[in-house]
Amino acid sequence: MGKWKRDPKVPYPSVWREYQVKSKTSDEIYNFQIQDATIDILPDMIDHMLKYYWADEPVAECFDVINDAESKPYLEGFYSEIVNAKTPLVCFKIENDGSKQLVGCNMTLAMEPEDSYSDIPTSPLLKDYISVFLEADKKINEFEKFGVSVCLKAVGLAINRKYRGLGLATEILKARTEFCKALKIPLTTTQFTSGGSQAAARKAGFIFLEETKYADIHKVLPHLPLANIKHPVTQLWYKTIDLN
Template sequence: MVWTRPEKPAIPNVWYTFQAKDADSDHLVTYRVEDLTEDRHEDMIQHYLDNFLDDEPFCQNKQISKDELALKEMRSFYQWCFNERMTIVCYKNGSDEIIGGNLLHVKGYEKLADFDLKSESIRDIILANDYMTDQFKIHEHYGVDQYLTAYGLAINRCYRGRGIATEMLKARVPMCRTFGIKLTATNFTALGSQLAAAKAGFETNFEMSFEDFAKLGPRYSFPGIQSKSLKLMSLRIE
């Protein structure tokens, strides 16, 4: 059954607050993580275009930002994520600048490959991600029908190195508790996101090196990718 977000709590709900260094000083400021509102959809798409596509190892490797068809489909995919009403955004108190975003989705047994996408580059990325969940059967292992997953964590370049990614991942815990979700799990590509997930309490369930991916065939090959491996990591919600 497809999960639908309940009407309460109303959007935007503040899920988490924390303190971290400001962009241009060691001064601690307060940040908040809350639901993305409809009026910020286009701003969030631009945030991902500016801070994700040229940095995330898969997208960087496939040069998604330079592929007109792939870019168009990524925009459509982002909008689909937003329409699920689970995407979260990080703001600094007193500012409406987008500091970070995380595209969240409550996943059942469907696969990313179920999306009708024409871009070969995006389809290859999806194939690798689906392979991870095929190898480690999350639903069976944890005894859940649904879990909270994500399709991209993007931190504004000016605010990196301040632990904000880790804090945004921690925001999943109160979200899951509110909606009665017992697990969150995600494929983490970049070393930085893998380290952030570990600091947030995620454990590694399955890891696949890109060298081993290449042995599966051309569509699983990402020559020169700026990452050692893909990690499926999860966190039980008590």
């Protein structure tokens, strides 16, 4: 993956955002904290992503990644690599006794123009999965369009189903702005693959840039199992960061 290094002057782990919201089913007030991921919670992050991203994300669901035993070691290795790069964000629910429950993950990573997802060691199934997004990404080169040398991208945003509908995805995306400001990253982009994530991007201040129909990708890559995908499009959204 990339050669980008986090500035050691920026405290790690840092808390980037705190969020309070009322439960949908009771008068309980939930307190959430969005911060840097750390290697000690990697096993919990892997379990979370398998349960809430790879089981639910529209493209992953088509590929049935969750049931591909060959892919899991590659996912574990990749997640370990980006957590060690100190770029992913996690959301904790803060309990009344001060303990923390992991309820959200955004697998963000800082990429430079020469970096590519195609360089990631992977299983045959994950290689096909990645090819969907490599095809979508051919439309726009964000580095050239925005004239930047580093961009914060993401390879998965997932919220515990129990806490969906409370705005956590939006808050995590907002936290990316604070992260980028501190780390001097001028741009963040993501291919958002579902209606829910696209709505969260809009609420978080991201701007729509480009849309790709999975049907068009299927025409180019007909061997991929995209015919029955639940959501018709992936959308590229961006947010520029004021570093002044």
